Every structure is written in C-alpha cells, then in structure tokens.
Amino acid sequence: MKTKFNRIYLDYAATTPMTKDVIEAMMPFFENEFGNPSSIHQFGQQADAVLEECREILANHLNCTPEEIVFTSGGTESDNLALRGCALARKEQSGANHLLISAVEHHAVSHTAEQLAKYFGFELEILEVDSVGVVSPEVVQKRLRPNTALVSVIYANNEIGTINPINEIGILCRERGIPFHTDAIQATAYLSLDVEKLYVDLLSLGAHKFYGPKGIGALYVRKGTPILPTQTGGGQEWALRSGTQNIPAIVGMSAALRFVEHNQETWKASLSMLRDWLIDHVLSQIPNSFLTGHRTQRLPNHASFVFRGMDSQKLLTLLDIAGYACSSGSACKTGNPAPSEVLLALGLSRELALSSLRVTLGKDTTFEHLQGFFDCLKATVNKLRQ
Ligand SMILES: Cc1ncc(COP(=O)(O)O)c(C=O)c1O
Numbered sequence: 600m601k602t603k604f605n606r607i608y609l610d611y612a613a614t615t616p617m618t619k620d621v622i623e624a625m626m627p628f629f630e631n632e633f634g635n636p637s638s639i640h641q642f643g644q645q646a647d648a649v650l651e652e653c654r655e656i657l658a659n660h661l662n663c664t665p666e667e668i669v670f671t672s673g674g675t676e677s678d679n680l681a682l683r684g685c686a687l688a689r690k691e692q693s694g695a696n697h698l699l700i701s702a703v704e705h706h707a708v709s710h711t712a713e714q715l716a717k718y719f720g721f722e723l724e725i726l727e728v729d730s731v732g733v734v735s736p737e738v739v740q741k742r743l744r745p746n747t748a749l750v751s752v753i754y755a756n757n758e759i760g761t762i763n764p765i766n767e768i769g770i771l772c773r774e775r776g777i778p779f780h781t782d783a784i785q786a787t788a789y790l791s792l793d794v795e796k797l798y799v800d801l802l803s804l805g806a807h808k809f810y811g812p813k814g815i816g817a818l819y820v821r822k823g824t825p826i827l828p829t830q831t832g833g834g835q836e837w838a839l840r841s842g843t844q845n846i847p848a849i850v851g852m853s854a855a856l857r858f859v860e861h862n863q864e865t866w867k868a869s870l871s872m873l874r875d876w877l878i879d880h881v882l883s884q885i886p887n888s889f890l891t892g893h894r895t896q897r898l899p900n901h902a903s904f905v906f907r908g909m910d911s912q913k914l915l916t917l918l919d920i921a922g923y924a925c926s927s928g929s930a931c932k933t934g935n936p937a938p939s940e941v942l943l944a945l946g947l948s949r950e951l952a953l954s955s956l957r958v959t960l961g962k963d964t965t966f967e968h969l970q971g972f973f974d975c976l977k978a979t980v981n982k983l984r985q
Pocket of ligand 1: 784
C-alpha cells in the first residue's frame with residue numbers, strides 16, 4: 600500500500616487498512632439504521648436481523664452454528680473471554696486447575712493465564728517450542744493431566760509467522776475431554792478456520808487483521824464448552840458478553856470476511872512468492888542475517904529476521920525515514936526495548952532477540968515495493984554496521 604505520503608506499508612500483521620467495500624457496508628449503520636438489536640420496535644428488529652445475518656456469515660466461515668459465535672470488542676477480548684471464562688467454569692465444575700499454554704502466545708493469552716495463576720489458584724505450565732517456534736503434539740501429550748482445565752496454542756504466530764499443528768493438538772485434547780483454545784487472529788486472512796477439522800473448542804479472531812475495522816472480534820465457543828461470562832450486564836451474546844452490540848463494526852467484520860473468502864487462495868499464492876523472494880535475498884545477500892520461525896510452515900505474508908549486531912529500534916527508525924513501515928515484532932512491543940519473549944523462547948540470545956525485523960505483506964504489496972525495500976534494507980544494515 601502506498602500512502603499519500605508515498606510510504607510503503609509492510610506491517611500488515613500489526614493492522615490492515617479497511618477496504619472501500621467494508622467502509623461502504625458499514626456506513627448505513629452509522630446513519631439511518633442505527634437501532635439497538637435488543638429493542639422491540641422496528642428499528643431494533645432491523646438491527647437484530649442484520650446482527651443475525653452477520654453471525655451466520657461468521658458461522659459459515661468457521662463451519663459452526665450461529666449460536667456458537669460470540670461478538671466481542673476484538674482479539675484481546677476474545678482471548679480473555681476464552682481463557683478466563685473457560686478456566687473459571689472448569690474449576691467450578693470439576694476442580695480442574697491446571698493451565699497449559701505455549702511459550703509463544705500473544706500477551707492477550709499469556710498475561711491472562713498469568714493472572715489466573717496469580718489470583719485465581721491455577722497452576723500454569725508453559726509448553727516449550729522448538730527452535731522455529733512449533734509446539735509439538737508429543738510435548739502436549741506428555742503434559743496433559745486429568746486436572747488440565749484448558750489448553751491454549753496460537754494458530755499462527757504474530758512475531759515469527761510459524762503455523763502450529765492445531766488439529767493434531769486438538770485431537771489429543773478432545774480424546775481427554777479437555778477444552779482447547781486457539782488464537783487465530785493472525786491466521787484468519789490466510790488459513791482455514793474450519794473448527795471441525797481443527798478440533799478446537801474456542802477460537803479467537805479480530806477484524807482489523809483482515810481488512811475489517813478495529814475494535815471488533817469474535818469468539819467461537821463450541822456447544823457444551825464450559826464457560827462463564829467475563830463481562831456481565833444485559834445478557835447479550837448468549838449472556839457471555841453483555842453490552843449493546845457494535846452493529847457497524849460487526850457488519851464491517853462480516854464484509855471483510857467475505858473479502859477474505861474471495862481472495863484467500865490468490866493471496867496465498869502471490870504473497871508466498873513475494874515472501875520467499877525477500878527471505879532468499881536477505882539470507883543470501885545480507886551477512887549475519889537469520890530467519891526466525893519456520894521456513895515453509897509459516898504465514899504466506901510473513902517474513903521475520905534477526906541481524907547480528909543490529910539495534911532493531913534504530914533499523915526501524917531509518918527504514919521509516921526512508922519510507923518503509925515495518926516492525927520488530929508485535930505492534931504492542933514497539934517502543935519497548937525488552938527482548939521479545941517469543942524470540943527468547945526459540946533459544947535466541949538477548950542480543951539477537953533485540954535485533955529483529957518483521958516484514959508483513961498484504962493485498963497491495965507489489966514486487967516493486969519489495970525490490971525497493973530490499974535495496975534500502977541492505978544499505979541501511981550496512982550503514983548501521985559500519
Ligand atoms: C496473535 C494475536 N493475538 C491477539 C492480538 C490482539 O488483537 P486485538 O488488537 O484485536 O485486540 C493480536 C494483535 O496484535 C495478535 O496478533
């Protein structure tokens with residue numbers, strides 16, 4: 600994407616621009632069609648009909664029933680509801696108090712699990728990953744216990760792009776009757792979210808990572824999964840997430856999902872070619888550069904590196920001045936000089952972990968953008984090293 604300032608955006612994992620169609624779909628719901636779906640009158644009924652249409656779009660995409668979709672305010676809230684809601688319900692039902700999460704979860708999952716351990720009496724166990732960030736089903740199998748309340752493993756990692764074998768882990772949990780959550784927030788634009796094939800009981804998504812609006816997301820909750828609300832009030836969303844639904848944003852998210860359905864296969868093919876071109880050029884032409892994450896089992900739009908001896912904050916600043924917007928990892932870490940926990944979990948030293956660069960492509964990225972970016976990156980790394 601070329602902005603009006605002539606900058607090239609290569610940070611689609613942080614957020615994506617809404618498409619014109621998404622914006623147009625939302626507009627009527629800010630103006631004339633403003634009803635509250637809980638109201639009895641026709642304004643309300645119309646809003647409710649739209650809400651249920653959108654729920655069906657999500658349900659079709661996930662291969663579940665509309666009753667299994669809960670609208671939330673975004674990815675973070677979906678993760679919070681999944682973890683806190685399910686863990687507390689499991690503890691109340693059966694006394695299960697053991698939580699298993701991977702070492703490469705987003706803070707929306709890891710900090711929630713840490714809070715459950717600190718204040719609610721859960722024992723938190725971390726599933727280690729291999730050097731490219733994969734959670735192995737064998738490791739999960741060894742760690743599952745009769746009192747495991749919940750397992751959470753990220754589908755595709757935001758910092759290193761690695762895709763996890765979710766269905767294999769899901770089968771292990773299903774066999775033992777243990778609820779399994781996956782954070783699919785980065786995966787939605789590129790991977791299948793068929794919850795039957797994935798064997799998940801809870802799945803989080805957030806619209807602004809797939810060309811929808813910010814501040815809206817959803818949680819899939821398989822029928823029968825123990826879960827308590829974390830936000831109580833008027834009883835909306837099957838009493839799991841009270842609060843008047845954000846209809847314009849829900850309409851935008853549904854339009855964005857349609858856009859994904861239409862383009863996913865094309866993006867997978869075209870972006871993975873661009874990604875591979877960039878990875879090959881960086882690794883072969885920039886000395887002391889290393890790929891982080893899996894070489895092939897990674898998101899098609901995701902390239903992430905470390906450059907020995909480089910300060911990633913300086914690198915990002917110079918790239919930004921040159922007109923290229925990238926990241927050092929998750930957007931939430933920007934401005935925070937602490938090394939990424941995800942990179943440390945791969946076994947990288949603190950110094951290498953502080954030298955990371957994440958380049959994430961999207962619908963408007965072209966080969967010319969990447970060529971220009973690569974030349975600039977090579978020159979900037981050389982300059983900083985001198
Ligand atoms: C993997 C993952 N989980 C959760 C989140 C949080 O999502 P949101 O920004 O919608 O709250 C993000 C956003 O960066 C993410 O990449």
